Amino acid sequence: MTEARFAAPVTQYWLMKSEPGAYSIEDLKRDGKTFWDGIRNYEARNSMQQMQVGDQAIFYHSSSNPPGAAGIMRIARRAYPDHTAFDPSSKYHDPKSDADKPTWFMVDVEFVESFTDVVPLSTLREDKAMQESVLLTRFRAPSVQPLTQPEFDRIVKLGRG
């Protein structure tokens, strides 16, 4: 009699925003892997705390021309304290964050693929499969947000042309 001792692995899907002028999909391709620091929004943080190794995420370029989905990455390490919150010289320093009881967390992500062309936000807006997505239904969705598998698959399909 086998017992289900481990939950079946379920891949979750996410969308994570970065300004390409600060850090782009090309930077991640070069680095291979990086830590996703500087998240200072509770909703985004809560999403990061739900991430599991192996989850897939869309790398979204914000404040760029055009804004949109730039590629795919994979979660490589679960949430751990964001050390930049404790660093007074960091632009992400948060004097209210306590190292013994951290407020802010980050995950590690690794490069999977970059899309040949960014899938523009305007294209996503017109896409029937994306109408319910957090990205479009909220005026300004948090910089880390969940996607459903169909939404993720649709973005990937558009990205691969």
Next chain:
DNA sequence: GCCAACGTTGGC
């Protein structure tokens, strides 16, 4: 660079 929307802060 503008500005709308919204999250966060802090006085009360």
Next chain:
DNA sequence: GCCAACGTTGGC
């Protein structure tokens, strides 16, 4: 715990 002021986000 209300809510006004403030700061930030991010598309345009």
